């Protein structure tokens with residue numbers, strides 16, 4: 001399948017039917033993410049057993065790319081421990097931001113996110129959920145892709 005078709009099909013599918021949508025209550029860790037450039041907002045909540053993510057939900061309002069990316073992420077990280085999630089985060093970050101990075105087949109459906117590279121203004125839409133997950137695993141709080149006036153916000157690149 002062409003990567004372009006994969007991108008379109010996967011993004012459409014996960015936007016229409018987001019997996020793991022909602023909020024865990026109680027949760028062991030939560031964080032909010034905001035991308036002011038597009039208006040995407042999401043909350044990621046986690047259940048952790050030791051270092052392992054045993055459950056994850058996300059909710060919020062965002063564009064198709066941010067919703068689909070969060071849905072894909074939730075499927076990919078469930079059952080993984082912090083180390084594996086960190087590795088995957090670095091992998092996805094490279095996939096989204098390095099135009100010449102090869103697309104690794106082992107990423108499965110996540111490889112579809114590489115289609116975002118053709119739309120640089122949407123990279124933050126796709127990476128928002130990953131930064132939010134990192135924040136939840138770190139200490140919770142609120143992250144913003146643009147910094148600004150949100151309390152305890154962290155500027156992302």
Ligand code: ZN
Nearest residue numbers: 038040063125
């Ligand atoms: Zn967006």
